[in-house]
Amino acid sequence: MRRPAFLPHLLSRVPLDPYIAALLGTVLVAALLPARGAAAPVADGAATGAVTLLFFLYGARLSTREALDGLRHWRLHLTVLGCTFLLFPLFGLAARGLVPYVLTPRLYDGLLFLCLVPSTIQSSIAFTSIARGNVAAAVCAGSFSSIVGIVLTPLLAALLLGNNGGGFSAHSLVGIVTQLLLPFVAGQLLRRWVSGFLTRHKKVLGYVDRGSILLVVYAAFSEGVIRGIWHQVTPVRLLALVGVEAVLLAAMLALTTYGSRRLGFGREDRVAIVFCGSKKSLASGLPMAGVLFGAQASLAVLPLMLFHQMQLMVCAVLAKRYARDAPAMAKAPVTGGLAPAESRP
Numbered sequence: 523m524r525r526p527a528f529l530p531h532l533l534s535r536v537p538l539d540p541y542i543a544a545l546l547g548t549v550l551v552a553a554l555l556p557a558r559g560a561a562a563p564v565a566d567g568a569a570t571g572a573v574t575l576l577f578f579l580y581g582a583r584l585s586t587r588e589a590l591d592g593l594r595h596w597r598l599h600l601t602v603l604g605c606t607f608l609l610f611p612l613f614g615l616a617a618r619g620l621v622p623y624v625l626t627p628r629l630y631d632g633l634l635f636l637c638l639v640p641s642t643i644q645s646s647i648a649f650t651s652i653a654r655g656n657v658a659a660a661v662c663a664g665s666f667s668s669i670v671g672i673v674l675t676p677l678l679a680a681l682l683l684g685n686n687g688g689g690f691s692a693h694s695l696v697g698i699v700t701q702l703l704l705p706f707v708a709g710q711l712l713r714r715w716v717s718g719f720l721t722r723h724k725k726v727l728g729y730v731d732r733g734s735i736l737l738v739v740y741a742a743f744s745e746g747v748i749r750g751i752w753h754q755v756t757p758v759r760l761l762a763l764v765g766v767e768a769v770l771l772a773a774m775l776a777l778t779t780y781g782s783r784r785l786g787f788g789r790e791d792r793v794a795i796v797f798c799g800s801k802k803s804l805a806s807g808l809p810m811a812g813v814l815f816g817a818q819a820s821l822a823v824l825p826l827m828l829f830h831q832m833q834l835m836v837c838a839v840l841a842k843r844y845a846r847d848a849p850a851m852a853k854a855p856v857t858g859g860l861a862p863a864e865s866r867p
Contacts, residue, residue, distance in 0.1 A: 545827060548736045552743035562744070569741035572734035573809040574705045579727060580668065581709020582716050595659055598791050602641065602663040605778055605799030607674055610637040611682065613770055624762045629755070631683060632825040633766065635814075638678045639807035639826065640671025646798045649837045653844035655793025663798040668806055672702050675806075679814055701813055731805065738808050739823070746820025755821070767829045771836060774800040793844055797837060804830040 557565035614637030621630045643664035650660040709716075720727060775796065782795040807826045815822040 544732070544736060545739055548739045549743050552740050553747055556744035556747040557741065558744075558748060562748075565737075565741045565744060569738045569812060570701060572737045573701045573812065576705075576731060576734045576805075576809060577672075577702050578705035578709040579720070579731065581706035582713050582720055583709070595662065595791075597785075598656075598659050598787065598795060599663050599666050601782065601785065601787075601795055602667060602798045603670060605774065605795075606641045606667050606802075607638070607670070607678065609777060610774065610802075611678060613637060613773060615682065617766060617770075620766065624766065626755070626759060628821045629759060629763055629825065632822040633763070634682060635679065635811060635822050636767075636802055636807070636826045636829055637770075638675050638682070639810065640675065640803050641667035641798050642801045642803045642805075643668060644805075645834060645837070646794075646801055649797045649841040650794050652841040653793045653797070654790070655797070655844070656790040657794075659791060659794040660798055663794060667798070668803065669706075671803075671806055671810075672706060675810055676814065683814075702810065735805060735808050738812050742808075742812055742819035742823060755824075763825060764828060764832075767825065767832060771800065771829065771832055775836070775840070797841070801833050801837070802826065802829055 611634075614634040617625070617630065617633055621627055625633065641664055643661075646664045647657060647660045651657050778796045778799040779792070782792040782799075787795065804826060808823055811819045811823045811826070
């Protein structure tokens with residue numbers, strides 16, 4: 523039977539990320555075949571090694587010169603950092619009133635952790651490019667957010683989460699330094715010798731990146747299954763979580779859109795702020811959750827996984843609309859107030 527003509531168009535507007543499908547498949551494998559007994563420490567050790575490798579590659583890929591050059595656009599970067607590490611956490615703290623009526627304490631801890639992780643790099647750059655925004659600014663803003671997040675996310679977690687869900691302790695501090703910070707610094711120091719190799723094998727190393735994260739997810743969810751954490755989550759609670767995250771994403775998109783215009787940024791910079799300031803990084807958040815939450819990491823990363831897919835779907839639609847409206851928006855003058863609807867990113 524022939525499909526309706528509108529169906530391909532509809533599917534193109536609501537993209538399904540294959541990597542999210544792989545993540546969900548990993549969760550399913552962990553639920554059916556969790557690492558038990560002697561396999562458990564092997565899985566944990568492999569996940570620890572994967573996190574170390576992941577942050578080494580992050581450090582080795584980031585051009586120090588590009589990062590320093592990007593500092594000249596300091597107003598944009600401060601705006602993105604403010605959205606990521608100030609506005610998001612404030613929304614997370616405000617959601618505390620939803621416990622226990624809408625969210626369980628564990629799901630709330632995961633939602634608050636979601637609000638503390640850095641912004642994305644790859645998808646922010648991709649959407650900014652599609653929307654004809656300032657790609658260079660998006661590269662620098664995403665990179666700065668990731669660098670700052672290595673230090674600031676654990677500190678905010680210590681301040682706002684305390685001992686909830688595994689907590690922040692001397693052991694977690696050592697884990698952050700050894701698994702996240704030191705490998706990143708080592709990647710920066712060795713970049714001049716390994717950057718050529720990384721460039722030549724970019725595609726293969728992309729699979730290493732994603733495979734490392736899948737391994738972290740498997741280890742976290744395996745431990746969660748063994749400890750019976752999933753009996754604490756009902757379908758109603760999951761639907762409630764999705765609704766809360768939809769409101770959170772809508773609020774951040776609105777604030778970055780209208781706030782960047784009120785601050786007097788040009789159209790291309792506003793696009794970069796919208797896509798960098800409203801997003802959260804799954805690649806950075808998952809390894810950090812494993813270090814910070816330990817056995818409770820499976821529930822802690824669930825809100826982040828849901829938010830990641832939601833932001834991809836919504837931002838893909840927005841990027842296409844911004845690209846379509848780009849000529850009209852480029853002609854619109856930048857003023858202190860609100861411009862006509864068609865000129866707003």
